[in-house]
Amino acid sequence: MSTETTIAPPSTKSQVLRSFDVTEFPAVNGLEEEWRFTPIKRLRELVTATSVTGAAPQLETGELPTGVSVTSGATAEPVLTPFDRISALAFGSADGVTLIEVAPETEPEQAVVIRLVGKGGEAAAARTFVKIGAFAKVTLVLEQTGTATLADNIEVVVGDSAQLTFVTIADWDAGAVQAQHVKIRLGRDARASHVQVALGGDLVRQFTSVEYAGRGGDAELWGLYFADAGQHFEHRQLVDHSVPDCRSYVGYRGALQGASAQTVWVGDVLIRAAATGTETYEINRNLILTDGAVAHSVPNLEIETGEIVGAGHASATGRFDEEQLFYLMARGIPEAEARKLVVRGFFAELINKIPVEELRERLGAAIENRLAEYSS
Numbered sequence: 001m002s003t004e005t006t007i008a009p010p011s012t013k014s015q016v017l018r019s020f021d022v023t024e025f026p027a028v029n030g031l032e033e034e035w036r037f038t039p040i041k042r043l044r045e046l047v048t049a050t051s052v053t054g055a056a057p058q059l060e061t062g063e064l065p066t067g068v069s070v071t072s073g074a075t076a077e078p079v080l081t082p083f084d085r086i087s088a089l090a091f092g093s094a095d096g097v098t099l100i101e102v103a104p105e106t107e108p109e110q111a112v113v114i115r116l117v118g119k120g121g122e123a124a125a126a127r128t129f130v131k132i133g134a135f136a137k138v139t140l141v142l143e144q145t146g147t148a149t150l151a152d153n154i155e156v157v158v159g160d161s162a163q164l165t166f167v168t169i170a171d172w173d174a175g176a177v178q179a180q181h182v183k184i185r186l187g188r189d190a191r192a193s194h195v196q197v198a199l200g201g202d203l204v205r206q207f208t209s210v211e212y213a214g215r216g217g218d219a220e221l222w223g224l225y226f227a228d229a230g231q232h233f234e235h236r237q238l239v240d241h242s243v244p245d246c247r248s249y250v251g252y253r254g255a256l257q258g259a260s261a262q263t264v265w266v267g268d269v270l271i272r273a274a275a276t277g278t279e280t281y282e283i284n285r286n287l288i289l290t291d292g293a294v295a296h297s298v299p300n301l302e303i304e305t306g307e308i309v310g311a312g313h314a315s316a317t318g319r320f321d322e323e324q325l326f327y328l329m330a331r332g333i334p335e336a337e338a339r340k341l342v343v344r345g346f347f348a349e350l351i352n353k354i355p356v357e358e359l360r361e362r363l364g365a366a367i368e369n370r371l372a373e374y375s376s
Contacts, residue, residue: 018081022050022092025085034084037264037296039232042203045123046086046151046179052093054122057148059098060115067106068138070114074099076129079155080183084207087181090151093125100140104133104159111139111167111356118148118176126152130166134159134187139355140166145200147173153181160187160214166194167354171366172201179205186246188214195353196252198225198233199366205234212243221250223265224350224363226370227293229258236266237282241275250282253350255343256293257370265315266298271308279309286317287346289339340371 017025028047030040040047061070073096082088100114116126132138136159158164170178178201184192198204210219225233239248254263267282286295299313328338347367354360 016083018083020082020088020091022085022088025088028085038205038234039203042177042232043086043179043205044149044177046089046149046177049089049123050092052089052123052125052151054124054149055119056095056124056126057116057118057144057146057150060117062113064112065108065110067103068108068112069101071099071101072096074129076131076155079157079185080153080181080209082153082181084181086151086179087153087207090125090127090153090181093151094127094153096127098126098128100128100130102132102136102138105135106133107137111141113141113143116142116144118144118146118150118172120147123149123151126150128152128154130154130156132156132158132162132164135161137163138165140164141169141356141359142167143169143171144178145171145173147176149177151179154183156182156184156192158184158186158190158192161189162187163190164192165355166192167197167356167359168194169197169199170201170204170206171197171199172204174200174202176201177203180207182206182208184208184210184219186210186212186214186217186219189216190214191218193220193353194222195350196221196223196235197363198223198235201231203232207236207238209238209240210248211240212246215243215245217243217246219248221248221252222350222353223252223254224347225252225254225263226367227254227256227261227263228370228373230260232262234264236264236268238268238270239280241269241271241278241280244275245277246275247279249280251350252284253286253347254295255287255289255346256295257289259292261293262295264296266300267313268300269302269311269313271301271303271305271311273304276305276307277309278311280311281313283314284316285346287343288317288319289343340368343367343371
């Protein structure tokens, strides 16, 4: 009688394979649930290589406020254990850590802005570690530009009672490819508001996960993306509620225009049996501006306890609200300008989540430029 057993595939997000060894992950063929929306070939060697040796994007910082430091080539104990092949590739191939530290009880008056500029060349890997000390309060902007084929991990630890507004911007040059994992760990009574912006690049795939290390944690994940002809933007979240009395809110909005523009949003929220008192909600909205653009939107909730404050999700994808257009045009506003006003209003809430005026203006101008292309 045979004693062999068959291992069933994972049935929940909490059971998936986790490893730092890229070779332990099977080859990606695009048939897997987590990769089925992704154009695998456009990820180039990121899905086939076991190591990459290209130069990581170059770090650029201005004058840093007291209590804030940035160190290249540092070391840091990981808080992220990869659960996909590319994240493991990034860990194994990254040449040291870019360590961003904010000392406990530090409250800079101005946002801390850090830029990572890709210089092209061979496929590369990078790892960034953000450590926010207890009772600190800071706005941190991490902007990625230039060109690259990049696998990167960003790990964020928010200390007890600290508050972080974290803005990440992927505004790559045409042709750039990025697969990124952002992991946020919240301490007791800590709060993080993450605003994720994707505008540039050929293919950008970003996975954000949240875990709670103490009661009272509060995570808000906001996303803004605008895909133009041929671009693929993919955003996935996993909010893992394993601690009582924590809160999360996920709100992503995207616009699409042009042939073969494609976006993907997959929002997973897991409420474990121990996470009583959880309050969570997630919503994704997509605005399709032209024929030929495709938006995929998949919200998921997995709940293992009935003792929660509330949990819900919503998703909506559609074209312009014709009643809004009619209302504006009936007041003498030309159709092209009326369409611009509708899109501005669609993104206004998310842009206003960014507490940096210069950055809000720049993003607004970038959206205006996209709309000008559409209306011309």
